Amino acid sequence: MIGLLVLITLCWGNTLWIKSKALLAQYLIASAWQQSLHSGQNTKPWAWADTWPVARLDFTSLQKQLYVLAGSTDTALAFGPGLADGTALPEAPGTMVIHGHRDTHFSLLADLHPGDKFALQSRSGKWLNYEVTSTNVIDTRTTQWLINPAQDQLLLITCYPFDGLNTNPPLRYVVTARLAESR
Numbered sequence: 001m002i003g004l005l006v007l008i009t010l011c012w013g014n015t016l017w018i019k020s021k022a023l024l025a026q027y028l029i030a031s032a033w034q035q036s037l038h039s040g041q042n043t044k045p046w047a048w049a050d051t052w053p054v055a056r057l058d059f060t061s062l063q064k065q066l067y068v069l070a071g072s073t074d075t076a077l078a079f080g081p082g083l084a085d086g087t088a089l090p091e092a093p094g095t096m097v098i099h100g101h102r103d104t105h106f107s108l109l110a111d112l113h114p115g116d117k118f119a120l121q122s123r124s125g126k127w128l129n130y131e132v133t134s135t136n137v138i139d140t141r142t143t144q145w146l147i148n149p150a151q152d153q154l155l156l157i158t159c160y161p162f163d164g165l166n167t168n169p170p171l172r173y174v175v176t177a178r179l180a181e182s183r
Contacts, residue, residue, distance in 0.1 A: 025079050029053055029067045037125050042070070051076040054083050055090045056121040057098075062108050068120075072099040081105050081156075087147070090122035095147050097155045102173070106158040109135075112175050120154070130154055130177035138172045145172075153178055 028045040033053040035043040042052045055068040072082035081100030088094030100106030112118075116132045133153075137160050138145055147155070153176055160173035 033067050036123050058119040062111055064108050066105055068098055077101055090120055093152055094149045095151055095153050099157050102158040102162050109156055109158055109173055109175050110162045129180040131180045132175055132177050134176045136174045138174055141170045
């Protein structure tokens with residue numbers, strides 16, 4: 001009986017530790033974003049971080065705000081959606097690609113539909129308004145998927161299905177959005 005209580009305490013303690021770290025990380029990322037807005041420089045959320053915030057997404061209709069991190073490595077994606085290396089930066093021409101995990105930050109993509117609007121704040125502080133033009137499921141096994149860097153658009157990408165158990169399924173859910181107007 002004591003062994004069971006110790007096991008339960010360890011499991012709950014580990015869960016609380018992970019949740020606490022996740023909440024603290026979001027606070028530190030938000031603080032780094034504010035510093036980046038004021039300084040115009042990349043600001044890491046903690047000294048040993050291998051990423052930094054590059055944009056902020058505002059899904060007003062879904063009452064969600066997310067900070068977009070540099071790169072889409074597993075480390076970065078653990079803390080938020082990531083801007084894919086080699087794709088356009090906010091306010092730059094071309095295709096911007098942002099990846100996120102389907103079961104955490106990008107679970108909200110399931111609630112976006114053509115015609116929906118959201119905003120992205122660049123490091124200069126400028127807000128760019130986007131409108132969803134399409135949502136698609138891409139099978140990476142059968143579809144050769146090329147991103148046109150000359151096309152001005154934003155792609156939000158996550159694994160699919162949203163409630164799937166496979167850690168790396170071949171399907172991707174892609175939300176395509178176009179720049180509407182800026183505020």
